[in-house]
Amino acid sequence: MNFDLTPDQKLLESTVASFVKKEATVSRFRALRDDPVGWSKSLWKTMAELGWIGLVFPESAGGLGGSFVDVAIVLEQLGAGLVPEPFVASVLCAGTALLRLGGPEEHEAHLAPLIAGDTSLALAWAERGGRYDPTWVETTAIRNGDEYVLRGEKVFVLNGHAADTIVVSARTAGNPGDSDGISLFVLPRDTAGLRIKTIRTMDGHKAAMVSLDGVVAPASMRLGAEGAAAPVLDEIMDLGAAAACAEGLGVMRAALGMTVDYLKTREQFGLKIGTFQALQHRAVDMFVRAELAKSTSILASIKVADPDPAERRSAVSAAKVELALCGRYVTQQSIQLHGGIGITDEHDIGLYFKRMHVLNALFGDEEHHLARFAAQPSF
Amino acid sequence: MDLSFTPEQIAFRDEVRAWIREAMPPRIREKAAVDGHFEHDEIMAWHRILHAKGWVAPHWPAEWGGAGLDVTRRFILTEELELAGAPSLSPFGLMMVGPLILQFGTDAQRRRFLPKIVAGEEVWCQGYSEPNAGSDLASLKLSADPDGKGNYVLNGQKTWTTYAQYADWIFVLARTDKTAKKQSGISFFLVDMKTPGVTARPTLTTAGTPAFCDTFFENVVVPGENLVGPLHGGWTLAKALLGHERTYIAAVGMSTRVLRRVKRIAAATTERGVPLLEVPAWRSRIARLEIELLALKMTNYRALASAELGHAPGPESSILKIRGSEINQQCYELAMDLMGHDALSWHNEPGTIPEHEASVPPQFQYARAASIYGGSNEIQKNVIAKLILGLPS
Numbered sequence: 001m002n003f004d005l006t007p008d009q010k011l012l013e014s015t016v017a018s019f020v021k022k023e024a025t026v027s028r029f030r031a032l033r034d035d036p037v038g039w040s041k042s043l044w045k046t047m048a049e050l051g052w053i054g055l056v057f058p059e060s061a062g063g064l065g066g067s068f069v070d071v072a073i074v075l076e077q078l079g080a081g082l083v084p085e086p087f088v089a090s091v092l093c094a095g096t097a098l099l100r101l102g103g104p105e106e107h108e109a110h111l112a113p114l115i116a117g118d119t120s121l122a123l124a125w126a127e128r129g130g131r132y133d134p135t136w137v138e139t140t141a142i143r144n145g146d147e148y149v150l151r152g153e154k155v156f157v158l159n160g161h162a163a164d165t166i167v168v169s170a171r172t173a174g175n176p177g178d179s180d181g182i183s184l185f186v187l188p189r190d191t192a193g194l195r196i197k198t199i200r201t202m203d204g205h206k207a208a209m210v211s212l213d214g215v216v217a218p219a220s221m222r223l224g225a226e227g228a229a230a231p232v233l234d235e236i237m238d239l240g241a242a243a244a245c246a247e248g249l250g251v252m253r254a255a256l257g258m259t260v261d262y263l264k265t266r267e268q269f270g271l272k273i274g275t276f277q278a279l280q281h282r283a284v285d286m287f288v289r290a291e292l293a294k295s296t297s298i299l300a301s302i303k304v305a306d307p308d309p310a311e312r313r314s315a316v317s318a319a320k321v322e323l324a325l326c327g328r329y330v331t332q333q334s335i336q337l338h339g340g341i342g343i344t345d346e347h348d349i350g351l352y353f354k355r356m357h358v359l360n361a362l363f364g365d366e367e368h369h370l371a372r373f374a375a376q377p378s379f
Numbered sequence: 380m381d382l383s384f385t386p387e388q389i390a391f392r393d394e395v396r397a398w399i400r401e402a403m404p405p406r407i408r409e410k411a412a413v414d415g416h417f418e419h420d421e422i423m424a425w426h427r428i429l430h431a432k433g434w435v436a437p438h439w440p441a442e443w444g445g446a447g448l449d450v451t452r453r454f455i456l457t458e459e460l461e462l463a464g465a466p467s468l469s470p471f472g473l474m475m476v477g478p479l480i481l482q483f484g485t486d487a488q489r490r491r492f493l494p495k496i497v498a499g500e501e502v503w504c505q506g507y508s509e510p511n512a513g514s515d516l517a518s519l520k521l522s523a524d525p526d527g528k529g530n531y532v533l534n535g536q537k538t539w540t541t542y543a544q545y546a547d548w549i550f551v552l553a554r555t556d557k558t559a560k561k562q563s564g565i566s567f568f569l570v571d572m573k574t575p576g577v578t579a580r581p582t583l584t585t586a587g588t589p590a591f592c593d594t595f596f597e598n599v600v601v602p603g604e605n606l607v608g609p610l611h612g613g614w615t616l617a618k619a620l621l622g623h624e625r626t627y628i629a630a631v632g633m634s635t636r637v638l639r640r641v642k643r644i645a646a647a648t649t650e651r652g653v654p655l656l657e658v659p660a661w662r663s664r665i666a667r668l669e670i671e672l673l674a675l676k677m678t679n680y681r682a683l684a685s686a687e688l689g690h691a692p693g694p695e696s697s698i699l700k701i702r703g704s705e706i707n708q709q710c711y712e713l714a715m716d717l718m719g720h721d722a723l724s725w726h727n728e729p730g731t732i733p734e735h736e737a738s739v740p741p742q743f744q745y746a747r748a749a750s751i752y753g754g755s756n757e758i759q760k761n762v763i764a765k766l767i768l769g770l771p772s
Contacts (some may be wrong), residue, residue, distance in 0.1 A: 318674070370666045
């Protein structure tokens, strides 16, 4: 067994870390909270030039042919710096849909500009009544000759407010909850009948509520075979969950680091508060939880590429549950140990707390993944 | 990164599994199947079986009767034994005093003591803790004074001496210099339990079994040749001992086995005809614990991979101690909760409650010791706070 990063991976890690420290700081993110996009297109372009966007795409699609472990390395560092650029939404969600279901033409049209950092994408899969189940699709796509007519509503579309292109799931057959009959459509944001409403999320990011009011999509905009998109959506949910775990590690590490620094400097009763055993033990509990979450996150980042979906689901669900248990604890205690200053908007620790709670809710919360873990054959 | 065992390691695991199936005597197998309590003579019988196979001291060099296994094979062997529910061997000779004698003892001491430890001919116990000392090990008071004839005379008391009533020998930390700073006046002695003046008095645990003893020393004469390491240098040995075999401290194999039993109990226990294993709330609770155990297991693997590269176990192993004990306790707690009324049963005759549940209540009780012994979890937290997080004193 070997848990060490390769020399290339270590280099990637230190490159991203120093980039985040210099270019993608938390104070920059603070300023972007009031921006209608909420992230920087020029920074996105730089990230592309550094090769991070192309990391997981195969060379045949213009990427670098890396592994998910490489992506996890990037995400952990981005998480530590609260970097808001839409990596998960564009690359892992919409990008994977286009990669798996699209042919060379779609790759050329959508992945090439994404990898170059010229565009960003979104995947609209969630619906109000379906919670975390991507097969709960009430949106319909009714075939009419060479066209489809799409009607329905999608919620909390990550980067939907800024994406150049939105990949939308819609039902070409069957009923909500059926695996069969789900198709994906690639819609430019200015498509007639596509209404995109920007919303704010708790962590200072933006997303979109998307409604499709008789959107007419030519059949050429459908990705892959009709009705066969469910397995890819299933895979994307796992990629998203594993990504949240990796990003959450960075969030936990940063929150713990800030808290320990605070304990070492803040004085009360004439002493550094870090000398109080009650607080020391709390900090240790945070450290222990962060290490355990790291262990399952590593497992998930390896197993998310496992050809056996049951293996993939088990490992990813375990990691997402552990993230919820540990991430909540670490960031909640970070606030507690900072005292009153911890609940002010001016202090960064609250931003980490918020981001962690968003990560917990994305791609399946604790209860969802507990149930899924217990439904696998290995349980 | 590569999180899998090599084909050679997997072949070794299969060999261990097959051997355990073959070698386990029927009586031990029956008890193992229901996780029953093993008596001292059963533990020693299993010791001799492992010794005959050459696996009793996997971490010792072959020259001294060890198996000379590398760190990963040692781990695999230990984990498979735990998974099979084999009796846990007494650790005091094999894991504690043996390695210390190997590292710090004289040749004469090695020749005298090591072969009998490996063969199971002499059973050891540990004399570290004292009344009122607890986790503050260095405040110990047992005195060892030279008698002018090359011997030392021991007076005082040890406590929590696990299984002293079965032991032939005890290793003790004793104060040889009362004027020195706490840690620097302590020496390490080997004491024959048959020496006049040594008395071991068993104490019942909350589990209802006599595990610990109070051990009294009244003018006990110990020959100078039984001093291990330098005079007043015992603290170094005490610390070295605490560092041994830290990768096994998480007891993942044991908790895995308890969790399997938890599922068996959940499947066999019904409420209004529905097995608890089918009830979502219980399923979630079991799943959560299984995930926590998986996180511990992967953390243990990270420590193992680091040991494979030759890194000494660092303060990170305190994580394994803290979570290993907590998760073990939670497993038993969940088993108790699932059992309902059956959890009320206490050492009753066979058949009172299902056989696979019978040992749960005492084991649930005894599991509370795991966060206390071997350096309480609070002490482990102090270690992490100081050595990893760098928090001020």
